[in-house]
Amino acid sequence: MAEVRTDGAELEFELTLPVVVVGAGACGLVAGLAIRSLGVEVVVLERDAVPRGSTFMSSGFVPAAGTRFQRAASVEDDAARMAADIQGKNHGQADPAIVDTLARRSGAVIEWLADRHGVPFELVEGFLYPGHSRLRMHCTPRRTGEELMSCLLNAAEAAELDVLTRARVTTLHVDDRRRVRGLTYQRPDGVEERLGCEALVLACNGYGGNPELIARHIPAMAGALYFGHEGNRGEAVQWGEALDASLRDMGAYQGHGSLAWPHQTLISWAVMMQGGVQVNLHGARFSNEHLGYSEQAAKVNAQPESQAWNLYDRRIHEQALRFEDYRNAEAAGAVKRFDSLQALAEGLAVPLETVRGEFDAMAAAADSGQADRFGRTFEPAHRLAPPYFAIRVTGALFHTQGGLEVDTDGRVLDRDRRPLPNLLAAGGAARGVSGAGDDGYMSGNGLLSAVVLGAIAGETAAALAGAP
Template sequence: MAIVAFHDGQEFEAHVPLVIIGAGACGLVAALAARQYGADSVVLERDALPRGSTSMSQGFIPAAGSRFQAEKGVEDSPELMGQDIQHKNGHQADPAIVRALTEASAGVVEWLADAHGVPFDLVEGFLYPGHSRMRMHATPRRTGEELMGSLLNAVEAAGIDLLTEARVVELHADDTGRVHGVTLERPDGSRESIGCDALILACNGYGGNTELVARHLPTLKGALYFGHEGNQGDALLWGEAMGASLKDLGACQGHGSLAMPHQTLITWAVMMRGGVQVNTEGRRFANEHGGYSEQAAKVLAQPGGIAWNLFDERIHQAALEFEDYRNADTAGAVRTFDSLEAMATGLALPLEALRETFAEMHALAESGEADGFGRSFNAADQLVAPFHAIKVTGALFHTQGGLEVDAQARVLRQNGAAFANLFAAGGAARGVSGSGDSGYLSGNGLLSAVVLGAIAGREAARQLGRESAA
């Protein structure tokens, strides 16, 4: 269990200016930013191989006003991106944090590309739910694993110390809330202590902690967790013990399209290009364009907690751009049928219900009217044989609530004052997705991890510089 040991003059075995807990995208970017602003750090990672939740994602980072957008003729602005974020979450996020993230987003993506060789380009061809512009930036393979590889290479090239198999089990803080160091535990049970002048919590959320999930996310307590097992809520528990303000603990990113039994993420581009989801009764049950996060609970509410993604060859060919989809296809998750009749038989779906579902979609496409869920259909995107189908379920990917921070990524107390030298970003911090599962705008997780991580590294370094000068 993550605990706080109140500092009593303990001597530490080593000392570094800045300790960063967690070597996912958040921690790695924070370390790179801190180095840029003159601060040395050590990144502590519990696993033998740094992966984090980032490696399980598609690695999409939303950014507004980047040169990558300009090269493709996309006009965007931080203000417009902020409006999209707040519209999706019902204006529940801290406006100062939304503004800080959107205004810094393009600069951070361009800095990672130019200074550290991360091969970003703009994801084109469709808009994710809630986005009014194409603003997803990703590496060529469209995987978080590839993004992590690029960031790890950058950290190594920068000469930043990264300790793996180093699970932090204690924070050492005095009665004023100033952090003085940490204790880490090795796989053999041995312990080491490291003193520091500032600490960044970049160790994600609590999605892997079943007790915390049941308490804060009751609609997803039985959902498959498709996130990093190390996300046990350590940052949340440390902050709670220190009297930090905790916000939006019911916020999360779910996903309504995890292939079963393969447990491979199926890109939501399948839905945005015209695909639909039906239950085992052959009926649609929600607006597939509303958002993939809230779709997780809707899929889980269907008979057996499953649904079928239905789409056609046009969408199949477009989805092959994504490595996760190609992996699912290779594994046999994608099934192909020459007709509705063959699909009904192959998937054990009622034929008449399936025919009615497709007839309704065609009628709506011709009339231009929206269905009862609020989705409109485009005549150019009507599904035609051969059809493809993937059996999916809803899953919890990561949590979005956490320690309340200010626009400098400083952790705040319950009275609104900032801790002296404690920062948080990524899943450890309160995100910009509001208070539930419906406020998640695609990319919010990596927006907080990468952009707020960069802000945390920069601000921690600046604070250390000021204190050194004084």
């Protein structure tokens, strides 16, 4: 249980550092790199033996506007357009100042990581994710969060950023003004150690791995499959509550409606955006797949056995092979191939007349240019043709999007919206930009907050600790 003790003024810490960061996922590592770049001493504390976090389990796509990668691909984009897209997807429910700041800083942070720290970003081309009006997803060559984490860990090593693993932070020690004076962390053998700090950055993600907090704040996903890092236990939320911090949008989360079952491999939503569809186990479509993969999780889970089939064709299959997760799914036997609709219906044990009716309806929508019964339009170029491919999927909770309310500098705010003296938060520990529910999440929002707000919080922490 995360704890806050008001004994910070009385304790003597054997070692006090200018800044401590809790969590060595993408957020914590980027925050640490930002602090180091300003010449301030910092340590990143990580509970696991190997830093991974939610980033490791993601696709590793970071949205950014106005980058040289976009310009090289003749993509015209800017912060205002990106901010408008984010607010459009979340129905205007996010803090506009935070959205504007993240959009404005995003391009520079991506280029800083690429040019100074050697992260080999490239622009994802070929399709738009739901809500995005421009190509702005930046990824590493293998298009996996695992590779992004490897690149950031390499950058941390090159920058001589101290990362202490197997260090689970249990307690914050504060004074009577709620200034964090230090913390206690526990080693695997149970030994506790204390460390003082001038500023503290919480980069320890959300609470998806805490069933009690999920049941309290997101009852619709209580008992749902959780496909996030098990270490996301909500310590930041618990510490914040103890410090009377403001918590916002606690019902917000990122789901995903395309997790291969039972293989539990993420299937990119690019499959849907390039013409694929989902049908339930009776062969019937049940939604507009282009609205977003987050809200699709609940829609898939509402189907019989909480499962669906992704249906697509060879064109999409060949494009999906660019994603390592998809190649892994194929190697595991999740991808099924059929030469005709009849063979598909027989292989999936669904009524042929139902599947044929869905394909006829999609063809009619493509021919007419009109939206179908779910409000989705189909491009003639995306008409599905044999051979067909199918993957059985389920919906899952990936990570929470609500958390500690912060200002545009990453400083945690109390319930009166006043910044706490030296506590900062970013990534999943902080309130995100996805609104209040599951349908405001726009692709990349999680890593946008982790990477860009992580860099901002790092800069602010360094300044609070007396950076020159």
